[in-house]
Amino acid sequence: MKVILQETMDGVGHLGDLIDVKDGFARNFLLPRKKAVVANDRNIKSFEHAKRVAADRAKKEKLEIEAHAKKLSTVTLTVEAQVGKDDKMFGSVTVKDIAEGLAEQGYQVDRRKIQLPHPIKELGSFTVPVKMPREVTAAVTVRVVKRQEAEPASDSSN
Incomplete structure (x- = not known):
């Protein structure tokens, strides 16, 4: 049968x-x-x-997913990191930082989908892949820059 x-x-x-x-x-x-x-x-x-x-x-x-991935791939995320002597970073940039930065720009991404093999521990520009459904991957550019220290306000009212 x-x-x-x-x-x-x-x-x-x-x-x-x-x-x-x-x-x-x-x-x-x-x-x-x-x-x-x-x-x-x-x-x-x-x-x-x-x-x-x-x-x-x-x-x-x-x-639709490929269009969203293409849009996401145009994003350049700038993360400010605190650095010490010889531009050595304190801490690192993690998947959580990248997900929060994308959320601030209006892109909701599950942080488990961000394919960062190890935390970023140096200044520079990095390409981080983001997995999406249906075997689609977007590439987000993450720039890690030195945090600019706020200039102390001059107190002229003495």
Whole structure:
């Protein structure tokens, strides 16, 4: 008996596979548990239509994500770090700092999606990848600059 699987089953097949199984297996297990439907013309056409609709939706969603990633890749984030002698940084720039900086610019990014292998511990410009859904990656430029010390206000009211 030919059936169309409604879900992925180990040892049998994947979702949407058109497989030939023994009549007893289909009647006693697959069909009553709604794990498969009989492969008649109507069911095959409806499944093909559902597959096309899902593919179109996935394509549209991926285009939206790629557009968002392109927009995110244009962002240059400037992080001010406190430095000591010989421009040696105190502390480091972490994923949390990058996520907060992006949030200030209006981009909500889950900090677990920011692919920073180790915290940034030096001044300079770095490209940090940000993972997005559907295997899309955006690259954010992070500039780490020296924090400008505020000039002490001159007190002339003595």
